[in-house]
Amino acid sequence: MSVPAFTGSNVMDVDAAKIRGAGSNVHFDKVSVAYGAHVVLHPLTLDIAPGEILAMIGPSGSGKTTALRAVAGFVRPASGRIRIGATDVTDLPPYERGLGMVVQNYALFPHMRVEDNVAFGLRAQGADKALIGERVKDSLATVGMSGFAKRYPRELSGGQQQRVAIARALAVRPRVLLLDEPLSALDAQIRRNMVEEIAKLHRDLPGLTILYVTHDQTEALTLADKIAIMRDGRVSSHGPTVELYRLPPNRFTAEFLGRANLLPVTVTEGATGPKGFATARLGDALLAGAARGEKPGDKTLLCIRPQHLSLTGDEEHTNRIVGTLKEVHWQGELTHLVLEVDGTPVRVSATRLPVSLPERGSAVPLFFTPGDTSLVPEDVRG
């Protein structure tokens, strides 16, 4: 049986307003977690607004899952308080927090049919039979799994199981939905589809607050309103997704969130003009980029994304550097070039290339706009 995608019509059919509900904000107030002397989460203060998707991303051991588990109630903070809405949940057991959670391996109950899995939380909360029936039907329809109610989890694919896990979490009308690497166990194609479907789900349920833990930057960039980048148990940076991507506040963020070329430059002129671009020197080239209050003489990094570099210039691409072409990798939709500029490798992702590609070892000019460029401080740790 084919699985219908999460579609607007699915949700319209089941009256999504019933599921919308009012999301709650989540507030971390100096929350730290330690196992003995080993601190895995340093005091964390963070807000997730009602209806917001906050993605926590970071490498393994950065503390992102610990933060999520502290919200769920599986990890007791060594210090600080966690509030969900107006309720201080720090001392509440998980079953009294009013949350939904979806984990990497789905964690469906194997001996229960899909409908019983979805009904589990409602039964645990003592909902009456009629309400359970209605909610199970609505939740399964929301994730496009209405036709699978009588199946057992073992009879479903990974993607289908994950949809059921989401339906199970939504059925209890959670104040906050916790997603812990929910797509990691799926293969690349299904993962891409599921990311789009979760984004659609949130558009249909805009009041739902979601804390999304992942190590996959694409999932975070696609889904999140805001991103918190974790490193060594601390928030390295936190802000709106687009802002964090375009104006990364430090090298770690620039490199972790998408690919970035970071060229060491010296500021020659602070922010000027209506757009506030600073000017910096790289070898002989003078380059403009978004400033962060740098002063003339400051040594800093110029951040430019590989896809923003062009082999051809025009009126907008006023920044120009010259590099030596080292490698060319054709990957179908994109061609990746690696050049060397002043001893620093620079990557270019091009959708179009000149008819005659320069030979390896030749000097190649690269063009980019100041608007796609930002100055990033070096050696800033969160």
Place this chain on the structure above:
Amino acid sequence: MADAAVLPAPAAKRVPGRFWIVPPAALLALLFFYPLVLIVQQAFMDDSGMANVGEFVRVLHARFFLNALINTITISVTATAGCLIVGLVLGLILAFVPFPGSGVIARLIDTFIALPTFLVTLAFTFLYGSAGMLNAGLTEAFSLQAPPVNFLYSTWGVVLAEVTVYSPFVLRPLLAAFSLVDRGQIEAASVLGARPFRIVRQVILPAAVPALIAGGSLCLLLTVNEFGIVLFIGAKGVITLPLLIYSKAIQESAYQVACIIAVINIALSLGLFGLYRFAAGRLGA
């Protein structure tokens, strides 16, 4: 075809000689099947070597046999139920309640499997016997004339000793089953609003059912055949099938009666063993 012609012929697979079945079969026949056949044969023949099915029917209807059968079933079922409860509670604590030293405790409980069954009975005598620590303490503390705790020399004493000895046989497969329970399922259930008792009932226990059946069947099998504990406690009127066989064969020299009871005991054991193998197979043991 030319290429095929130069390929070396595959080496002929060496088949072990069929005669290798003879030594183990002979050993089994000599040590196991022959004595068993003798017992079955003896059960249907009287002392003069004549076939006598009537005696079999008589024993089946005899009061002493029925009492022993009822005792055996009552004790084994009660002890097995006790083992299941104790094993389950201990298993849940050891597997799901993290505390320092839980691994050591689990291994200590395991060592019970290695000990002879009568040792526990001996220890119980020191603890709960007429002159044991408990009775001595209570008699002295309350200036009593007679020891107040007398359960050891009753069916309950046998049951308690068997529960103590055989609970590890339930605990071991249960711990193995619990180790396979996805912690994510427990956490998901908890976040969804399920309290611990519901999680145990609806998430953990369904996963442990094959282990409970396997452990329970094994306990039933062992308690049905338990001899040392019942003999050592020597509770008045508590005669089980193994004790009755011993009594008929050794004390009364009534070999045919002993063999008849033994045949019934064997049938009971084989039935329970079949149940155990079935459950163990489901568990993947």
